[in-house]
Amino acid sequence: MQSLFNHYRRSIALHLLLVIFGVYFLVAVLVTVVQLYKEYENTKKEFYDEIQTLPATFGKGISDSVWTYNQELLQSILQGMYNLPIVVGVKVKSLDHKIDLQVGAVFNKQHQVEYYDSKGLPTEQTLTGLGSNALFEHEFPIYYQGPAFDQNIPLGTVTLYSNDQLVFERLKYGFILILVNSIIKTFMLWIIIYFFINKYLGKPLKEFTVKIHQQDTQSPKPIDLDINWTEENELLVLKDSYNKMIERVNKKQHELLELNQELDEKVKVRTRDLELAKEKAELLAYSDPLTQLCNRRAFFDSGKQLLDQAEKQENSLSLIMIDLDNFKSLNDTYSHALGDKALTTFADTLKNNLRSADLIGRLGGEEFAVVLPNIREDEAINIAQSLRLKISQIELTHEESPVHFTASMGVTEKTVESSTIDSLLAQADKALYFSKHQGRNRVTAYSKITAWPT
Numbered sequence: 001m002q003s004l005f006n007h008y009r010r011s012i013a014l015h016l017l018l019v020i021f022g023v024y025f026l027v028a029v030l031v032t033v034v035q036l037y038k039e040y041e042n043t044k045k046e047f048y049d050e051i052q053t054l055p056a057t058f059g060k061g062i063s064d065s066v067w068t069y070n071q072e073l074l075q076s077i078l079q080g081m082y083n084l085p086i087v088v089g090v091k092v093k094s095l096d097h098k099i100d101l102q103v104g105a106v107f108n109k110q111h112q113v114e115y116y117d118s119k120g121l122p123t124e125q126t127l128t129g130l131g132s133n134a135l136f137e138h139e140f141p142i143y144y145q146g147p148a149f150d151q152n153i154p155l156g157t158v159t160l161y162s163n164d165q166l167v168f169e170r171l172k173y174g175f176i177l178i179l180v181n182s183i184i185k186t187f188m189l190w191i192i193i194y195f196f197i198n199k200y201l202g203k204p205l206k207e208f209t210v211k212i213h214q215q216d217t218q219s220p221k222p223i224d225l226d227i228n229w230t231e232e233n234e235l236l237v238l239k240d241s242y243n244k245m246i247e248r249v250n251k252k253q254h255e256l257l258e259l260n261q262e263l264d265e266k267v268k269v270r271t272r273d274l275e276l277a278k279e280k281a282e283l284l285a286y287s288d289p290l291t292q293l294c295n296r297r298a299f300f301d302s303g304k305q306l307l308d309q310a311e312k313q314e315n316s317l318s319l320i321m322i323d324l325d326n327f328k329s330l331n332d333t334y335s336h337a338l339g340d341k342a343l344t345t346f347a348d349t350l351k352n353n354l355r356s357a358d359l360i361g362r363l364g365g366e367e368f369a370v371v372l373p374n375i376r377e378d379e380a381i382n383i384a385q386s387l388r389l390k391i392s393q394i395e396l397t398h399e400e401s402p403v404h405f406t407a408s409m410g411v412t413e414k415t416v417e418s419s420t421i422d423s424l425l426a427q428a429d430k431a432l433y434f435s436k437h438q439g440r441n442r443v444t445a446y447s448k449i450t451a452w453p454t
């Protein structure tokens with residue numbers, strides 16, 4: 001097997017043969033598929049035509065049984081239709097729905113396939129195989145024609161069902177003939193092409209390939225080919241071109257060594273540039289691109305460090321959670337561009353009114369959080385109130401009209417029970433929710449609402 005694989009890799013003739021064979025095979029498959037599809041369409045049309053002749057045979061009997069409410073007779077007629085080789089299901093739907101009946105595979109109201117026995121009772125799936133559930137139908141109305149009536153009286157409809165499986169069964173023999181014919185033609189064409197390509201191209205190319213493989217890669221030399229079936233041909237041109245290339249390679253060997261040294265230097269410079277770019281990318285990974293604040297990941301990482309430091313030094317630490325009020329309405333009313341402007345202006349307000357030691361982060365959307373090291377809850381409340389007032393004084397412009405927005409805040413302080421960033425955020429979020437519940441644009445301390453339900 002390995003030798004055959006190696007022979008394939010070294011044989012241009014075999015590659016060419018496989019390309020030709022592959023293209024021919026694809027074309028043959030395409031033509032065969034089109035031919036089979038046309039045969040399928042024609043056969044399916046024949047089924048339609050055959051099904052459309054059934055009302056003339058069974059329509060009168062169905063009409064009489066529906067008119068007289070003779071369900072036993074109707075069952076017998078439908079069973080007879082169901083036994084026909086072109087029918088997989090029959091459904092009778094009367095106008096008064098008193099004698100509705102279905103036998104075999106039929107569509108329900110949701111156009112799903114259901115199965116019924118000869119008495120019209122639901123049963124397990126009886127048809128299996130390719131196309132068994134691909135039903136197609138023909139519906140025709142039924143009327144009662146009696147001497148006592150001047151006009152035909154509509155009684156309902158009859159729907160006959162067939163499926164693609166029956167079509168495939170009828171196509172099976174023709175499909176086998178087409179498939180066998182395609183395989184034989186493909187195989188014979190492959191043998192013929194292989195014989196001539198191998199004779200006039202494969203053997204000379206093999207000689208050329210062997211001599212190339214025997215070359216010393218460190219010091220290649222010109223080669224010669226023993227081709228006597230023509231004086232001038234493409235292989236000789238290829239050989240001459242190869243020899244000229246070898247001469248140029250040997251001539252440029254020294255220059256290539258110098259270029260390699262120069263390339264090594266460039267690689268070192270490029271490596272340094274990539275390291276700088278990596279450092280920049282890592283910085284961007286921790287920064288929110290819109291507000292230039294810490295993103296959620298950076299906030300949690302830095303917040304944990306501040307919390308650990310406060311625990312170790314037994315210092316106080318507070319956290320403020322902030323949410324812009326009705327931000328979605330602001331976006332929808334004034335455009336996302338103004339919404340982005342509100343977020344950046346809001347972020348600048350936080351940065352300009354907080355200490356450099358404070359940690360500010362955008363947790364997502366219009367949700368922000370601030371960690372205040374060495375700040376107790378009462379002082380954090382004052383800071384939050386000051387921020388809330390400054391935020392309410394921010395004025396944006398939309399089509400020469402002023403636009404204002406507010407923020408709701410929740411404040412909490414580190415305790416023994418809340419010794420993690422997640423627990424602090426949960427407490428501040430509860431206080432924030434209380435602020436929103438109480439009308440928004442306000443500050444709430446978690447310690448004031450500990451009895452308030454979540």
